Amino acid sequence: MIYFDKVSKWYNDKESVALENITFQVAPHEFVSIVGHSGAGKSTLLKMLIAEDRPSEGSVFYESLDIHRIPRGKLPKFRRKIGTVFQDFKLLSNKTAFENIAFAMEANGRDDSEIAENVPQALALVDLEDKAWNFPHELSGGEKQRVAIARAIVNQPDIIIADEPTGNLDPIATYEVVQILRKINDLGTTVIMTTHNKGVIDELERRVITMDSGRIVRDDATGKYVL
Amino acid sequence: MWVAFKRVVRAGLVGFWRSTFVSFASVFVMTIALFVIGAIMVIDQLLGASLQQIESKVDINVYFNINASEADMQALQTRLESLPEVSEVTFTSREEALEAFRERHRGDELTIQALDELGENPLGASLSVSAKDTSEYETIARFLEEQRAEESPQTPVIDRVNFVKNKEVIEKLTGIIGVVERASIITMLILVSAAVLITFNTIRLAIYTSREEITVMRLVGASNTFIRGPFMLQGVLYGIVSGVIALIVMYPVLYWLGPGTTTFFNFNIFHYFLSEFVYFSSVIVGSGIALGLVSSALAVSRYLRA
Numbered sequence: 001m002i003y004f005d006k007v008s009k010w011y012n013d014k015e016s017v018a019l020e021n022i023t024f025q026v027a028p029h030e031f032v033s034i035v036g037h038s039g040a041g042k043s044t045l046l047k048m049l050i051a052e053d054r055p056s057e058g059s060v061f062y063e064s065l066d067i068h069r070i071p072r073g074k075l076p077k078f079r080r081k082i083g084t085v086f087q088d089f090k091l092l093s094n095k096t097a098f099e100n101i102a103f104a105m106e107a108n109g110r111d112d113s114e115i116a117e118n119v120p121q122a123l124a125l126v127d128l129e130d131k132a133w134n135f136p137h138e139l140s141g142g143e144k145q146r147v148a149i150a151r152a153i154v155n156q157p158d159i160i161i162a163d164e165p166t167g168n169l170d171p172i173a174t175y176e177v178v179q180i181l182r183k184i185n186d187l188g189t190t191v192i193m194t195t196h197n198k199g200v201i202d203e204l205e206r207r208v209i210t211m212d213s214g215r216i217v218r219d220d221a222t223g224k225y226v227l
Numbered sequence: 228m229w230v231a232f233k234r235v236v237r238a239g240l241v242g243f244w245r246s247t248f249v250s251f252a253s254v255f256v257m258t259i260a261l262f263v264i265g266a267i268m269v270i271d272q273l274l275g276a277s278l279q280q281i282e283s284k285v286d287i288n289v290y291f292n293i294n295a296s297e298a299d300m301q302a303l304q305t306r307l308e309s310l311p312e313v314s315e316v317t318f319t320s321r322e323e324a325l326e327a328f329r330e331r332h333r334g335d336e337l338t339i340q341a342l343d344e345l346g347e348n349p350l351g352a353s354l355s356v357s358a359k360d361t362s363e364y365e366t367i368a369r370f371l372e373e374q375r376a377e378e379s380p381q382t383p384v385i386d387r388v389n390f391v392k393n394k395e396v397i398e399k400l401t402g403i404i405g406v407v408e409r410a411s412i413i414t415m416l417i418l419v420s421a422a423v424l425i426t427f428n429t430i431r432l433a434i435y436t437s438r439e440e441i442t443v444m445r446l447v448g449a450s451n452t453f454i455r456g457p458f459m460l461q462g463v464l465y466g467i468v469s470g471v472i473a474l475i476v477m478y479p480v481l482y483w484l485g486p487g488t489t490t491f492f493n494f495n496i497f498h499y500f501l502s503e504f505v506y507f508s509s510v511i512v513g514s515g516i517a518l519g520l521v522s523s524a525l526a527v528s529r530y531l532r533a
């Protein structure tokens with residue numbers, strides 16, 4: 001489904017190399033965790049995947065489509081297939097939880113009846129039905145991240161990309177968020193997550209890709225956190 | 228499709244109302260620019276009408292020698308009327324000229340007495356020649372000079388030809404109009420640039436204020452139209468509102484000036500404004516929309532990369 005083909009990224013004429021010769025595949029319905037120190041290149045790798053940035057060398061394929069060959073105008077359509085979750089939640093502070101999730105559907109041109117149907121379902125999936133009308137500042141960190149996940153899945157994407165989703169959360173919230181991601185994966189959505197939380201990795205017992213200084217150093221089917 | 232359009236419109240309206248003070252500044256400058264455009268249109272018409280009037284009043288006067296014979300005078304008139312450049316020739320007899328003179332100087336005791344002293348009519352007959360176009364007067368004047376040169380010195384017919392002064396008036400007026408037009412275009416360009424710059428800045432501010440939303444919109448895969456549309460619409464709204472305000476302000480101003488222009492230029496700009504209202508409002512509101520679109524397009528292309 002996703003194929004990184006000898007992807008490299010450098011800045012300033014190879015003075016700083018963010019990614020070096022990255023090659024790996026992700027099959028549909030997989031749950032992949034990418035671990036590494038800060039600066040190992042995890043976030044850069046994810047940016048390549050959502051076409052936020054271009055590789056200096058190599059290609060990224062999404063189901064045999066070269067992502068960086070997609071014309072500018074068609075990029076939004078591509079991005080709709082990917083749900084994103086970030087460490088800093090990226091919620092809109094002047095909208096309620098419901099409205100934040102609905103926003104993702106509005107931006108995709110879905111009409112109000114579809115929104116009225118799908119948003120409550122997404123809220124139910126992340127266990128936040130009773131907080132639908134709260135604003136982000138009225139929610140805890142874990143609840144905010146769950147809203148972000150609900151927004152990521154409401155358009156039923158093929159794949160969820162989570163960049164350090166538990167970075168700002170306490171252990172309990174961390175656990176809850178990871179359980180939700182696991183549930184989403186069990187329902188059929190591919191999940192790619194970056195993290196440097198040892199506990200999460202060890203508990204998941206799923207595929208772990210370890211990165212160091214821009215290179216992939218390990219790729220275990222049921223990995224443990226080893227750095 | 229329609230739903231998306233409604234959402235873009237709603238977002239545009241929200242943006243318009245949200246930053247009220249900044250929007251006010253933008254609308255204010257644009258209104259002034261549009262008002263000036265309207266004023267230029269009106270002044271243009273005014274000066275054009277006056278020029279036309281003066282041109283129609285301009286003519287060449289041929290003054291005959293008091294001893295010129297009927298036949299000679301008649302012959303000249305016929306020759307003039309046959310010229311293709313001439314539209315009309317009017318003959319004033321000696322008696323008519325005297326009557327007119329007496330009328331003009333009615334209250335002037337001294338002049339009337341002097342005239343009576345003379346006993347006889349000192350004035351000659353005259354012809355008033357109107358040309359089809361002001362540029363043709365030169366040709367007619369030259370023709371008359373030729374006629375005069377051909378006369379035998381014993382029987383002079385043409386006493387003098389009066390044209391030069393009128394030509395000067397026309398040239399002066401044309402010159403003034405040229406200067407006014409150039410000045411107004413420069414003024415308009417300055418104001419239009421100011422309006423575009425301020426609106427550009429206002430939209431850029433609106434983009435900045437919405438940067439969180441824009442980031443999220445991009446991430447969830449909103450189309451470029453959905454992201455850019457509201458800002459373009461905001462620019463257009465500024466244009467429409469400014470255009471309408473400019474028209475509303477023009478109404479009383481022209482109403483107030485109308486009688487004045489009638490007196491001076493024989494052209495009522497208020498009546499002109501009313502009769503051409505549709506044309507006027509289309510140009511002014513249309514210009515507003517154009518200015519708004521240009522400003523927001525510039526801001527969006529600079530600060531909202533695809």
